[in-house]
Amino acid sequence: xxxxxxxxxxxALCVPHAASADTVDELLEQYRAEGAGEFSAEAxxxxxxxxxxxxxxPNSRSCVSCHTSDPHSIGEHVRTGxxxxxxxxxxxxxxxxxxxxxEKWFKRNCKWTLGRECSAQExxxxxxxxxxx
Amino acid sequence: xIKKSALILLAGLLSAPLMVMADGAxxxxxxGSYKRGPGVKPVENKAYLEECGSCHFAYQPxxxxxxxxxxxxxxxDAHFGDNAELDEETLLExxxxxxxxxxxxxxxxxxxxxMRSLQRDEAPLRITETPYxxxxxxxIPARYIKHPEIGTLSNCTACHKKAREGYYGERWIEIxxxxxxxx
Numbered sequence: 539x540x541x542x543x544x545x546x547x548x549x550a551l552c553v554p555h556a557a558s559a560d561t562v563d564e565l566l567e568q569y570r571a572e573g574a575g576e577f578s579a580e581a582x583x584x585x586x587x588x589x590x591x592x593x594x595x596p597n598s599r600s601c602v603s604c605h606t607s608d609p610h611s612i613g614e615h616v617r618t619g620x621x622x623x624x625x626x627x628x629x630x631x632x633x634x635x636x637x638x639x640x641e642k643w644f645k646r647n648c649k650w651t652l653g654r655e656c657s658a659q660e661x662x663x664x665x666x667x668x669x670x671x
Numbered sequence: 672x673i674k675k676s677a678l679i680l681l682a683g684l685l686s687a688p689l690m691v692m693a694d695g696a697x698x699x700x701x702x703g704s705y706k707r708g709p710g711v712k713p714v715e716n717k718a719y720l721e722e723c724g725s726c727h728f729a730y731q732p733x734x735x736x737x738x739x740x741x742x743x744x745x746x747x748d749a750h751f752g753d754n755a756e757l758d759e760e761t762l763l764e765x766x767x768x769x770x771x772x773x774x775x776x777x778x779x780x781x782x783x784x785x786m787r788s789l790q791r792d793e794a795p796l797r798i799t800e801t802p803y804x805x806x807x808x809x810x811i812p813a814r815y816i817k818h819p820e821i822g823t824l825s826n827c828t829a830c831h832k833k834a835r836e837g838y839y840g841e842r843w844i845e846i847x848x849x850x851x852x853x854x
Contacts, residue, residue, distance in 0.1 A: 618727040
């Protein structure tokens with residue numbers, strides 16, 4: 539009887555977890571619906587390092603400007619110096635748990651870095667890259 | 672009977688506005704009287720702390736007048752060289768919050784002093800551009816600021832150990848690489 543109730547408890551603990559879909563998967567699904575193709579961590583990595591200069595930013599900038607080249611590292615806001623928690627999910631389990639938050643930062647940071655919003659493909663590639671760490 | 676009147680007196684005293692020296696009292700000595708407690712009202716709005724505080728110290732709204740905040744909140748897409756756009760709902764909430772707690776709405780010592788230092792229509796975008804804050808920092812040698820933990824005067828918390836609580840008095844200053852502020 540005890541064994542049975544223990545397994546029931548374990549099952550109960552597992553079910554809600556399994557039922558709640560991963561935020562990253564949900565976002566990837568959404569990006570596919572917006573026309574993106576297969577996502578690639580390699581493409582995400584290239585984007586992570588790609589240097590950009592645009593109208594308001596004559597000096598080149600990239601994700602690395604604030605987040606460092608290693609997503610496991612603590613970053614630093616290039617202007618204010620405030621530290622930024624690592625982008626690698628393995629280093630920070632709070633990352634990529636809220637869709638709105640992910641979209642908010644993509645919007646702000648793509649505009650700052652690339653001078654435009656990122657495409658669904660680019661966002662998906664970056665997420666797949668960051669999730670792999 | 673005596674007890675009752677004493678109680679009434681006490682209640683009267685408690686409800687009277689408490690105007691005493693604030694924020695570390697004793698410093699300055701200009702004889703002004705201000706609202707008791709911190710020199711600037713600490714931030715209590717969770718969204719403000721989250722949205723503004725993720726890139727920099729969440730400066731208290733009481734450090735700038737409404738006319739400055741109006742400009743700041745209208746230009747978040749180009750916020751001191753950064754993009755700090757907010758969704759409409761959050762923008763409305765934060766705008767309401769900063770406007771309600773701006774320096775010209777506050778009775779705290781630092782807010783009052785900042786307002787007194789400004790010209791009538793002056794609307795600086797930076798707290799470090801207000802005459803009072805500039806004056807308060809004009810004796811600090813540039814080499815102090817160059818310390819890697821400071822870097823810029825905008826980095827309040829580097830030296831003001833109780834900045835988050837709204838206390839900017841000298842007794843709570845600790846300059847990295849230097850120590851307490853003595854002059």
